[in-house]
Amino acid sequence: MAIPKVEELRVNVAREPSLMTGAIPKEEWMDVPVHFEEGNFCYPAKPSMVDYLKFPNSREWSPDDEDWKLPEGWEEIILNGLKERLDKFRSLKIFMDICVRCGACADKCHFFLGTGDPKNMPVLRAELLRSVYRNDFTTAGKLLGKLAGGRTMTVGVLKEWFMYSYQCTECRRCSVFCPYGIDTAEITMMMRELLHLVGVGTNWILEPASNSNRTGNHMGLQPHTFKENIEYLVDDIEEITGIRVNPTFNRKGAEVLFITPSADVFAEPGIYTAMGYLLLFHHIGLDYTWSTYASEGGNFGLFTNNELMKKLNAKQYAEAKRLGVKWILGGECGHMWRVLHQYMDTMNGPADFLEVPKSPITGTVFDNAASTKMVHISEFTADLIKNKKLKLDPMRNAHRKATFHDSCNPARAMGLIDEPRYILDNVVPKWYEMPENTIREKTFCCGSGTGLNTGEIMELRMRSGLPRANAVEHVRDKFGVNMLSCVCAIDRATLSSLTEYWTPDVEVCGVSELVGNALIMDGEKERESGLRFEPLAGMEE
């Protein structure tokens, strides 16, 4: 192939729609059509998944097809769906009306920062829906149409919704900066819900959701496999510590039901976090049980529609009721806590058949969970440490130089910010914070949440994760950080890929893994390796 001349390249640069989204810039945003090509969209849901969930319009289709095979009268379906939701969710109506376009949110989204695409500015993302709302639901819009910022619902608009509601991880960072507290995540949720009404959804979300519905977890694993996997972890723990822990499954009458994302049971590096839980519960002699039915903390219903979210959440509580436990302890998950903190109570709560959680070890009553009856493992662990109930040797993590990534949902949707930090203070010799504008409530998303953690959009994920990776790179270069800790299973998976690309020498772990390493178990053998079978400091060959 002939090497192109510089001059040609320049022309190429100006003419080619080669930004991720294919948008050719320098036109009014409303006039720039979206362009789908392999790599910039998540694969559509398989018809079998759509049928299983009883969602409408199952068919073979692809976003890069011209014809999306939408159902007859789809515009009406969407507009009616929007009307129904405007009536049902007051927040949506308010978010549609009160934005003053001040732009404070514009540059706060990791998708904008990583792609440079203006439609990834939260204000414009919301405008995609708001323009239709204006057109059909406000007097000014009805009279003035485009002049009042209104747009009729067309296939082009629908395609735009699909593109940009799946370039938002519903992380809520933008809402932190909005003077009116407008939560663009909720607007994205609505756009995704509306798209499902006409059969536009992605497989990466619908398959785990239907698996959860069927077998209780994202992977579709059956009870015996779930149990077997935990037993393998028990074997590993014995090899490393000399202690045999004895978890129970589906045990009626246990005091506590423990629920964590299934990725902690099946996949690296989550399994090391699970080993941490197992050690901790053994260490304090907790009367608890796993469930092979409520075997998933995550809830992909949240990324689908509110009915499915409600149903999957209800399964956890049904299992707690069946087993007759007093309260639920939840593992390191992200969006599970958003569902719990923001929606559970009005959806399925209050869980009156359970007791207000009280730590059997310290006697601490978790009043913050008085209605949902579910406590976060970090709250629980921090309380144990504070009451000096754990024997810890932080030097067992001396081979780790850790930093902490606040996962969006625990940090912004439930305010769990200091507990994991307090745990880190006690289980590692020293750890390092990333820069102030990238942590706590201003934390940057991993870039792949809300069901965007799929391989076909890997390049996009590497860009949306850039703001996070950039901060990790900074602490790696400045302090020699080699471990990125977090309290979210999706993070553990997606940050592993993100760091593998941007900062290859940084690994990812759950905070409970570091707890497990540090725990001094009664009767243990001399520890030579950590939970990954990696040699401890001073124990290298």
Next chain:
Amino acid sequence: MQLDKLLVENREIILKQWKDCLLTKFAPETILFFQKQKDQFANPMGHKISVGLAELFDVICDTSSREVETPSLGQLIKLRAVQQVSASDAVSFVIQLKKIVRKECLSNIKTRESYEEWLAFDVRVDTAVLAVFDMFMASREQIYKVRVNELSSGRLNGAVCPSAMMKKEQEQQAQAAADIPALK
């Protein structure tokens, strides 16, 4: 005046124009933001472009340096490698440097007198393009590896627990070993 001196003198203006040519593809509001926001954590892409270009520029100007790859340039190329642009497009910015430098420096220098200097400069830019192209391809390969590793780790589809797989393998091997005498 000699070219190397002019390059040092005009470093800032050259770098600015060079950055601009990497930004042309973005929408006006994006360009404005990338140029304005100086906090590297609030503007990681703008930052990566600036420091990556600066390192590459210094390498090209420093006639004693052999190695083109530097850490920040590496990160800039990684960025290019995930922007879904063609390979030629991704590395073409290096060639643009020739044009910018000619524009900024040519009026102050007699081409004929400094003919050899210009030639040498061009050769260094050409070398850099090739090196950057290699870096780009390495980053692309890395992306494929990340994809494969993600699948095989079971992180996302969770098909198998690595521990379980190891145990099964060991069991199968033990079984196979036990089976051998039985066959005899």
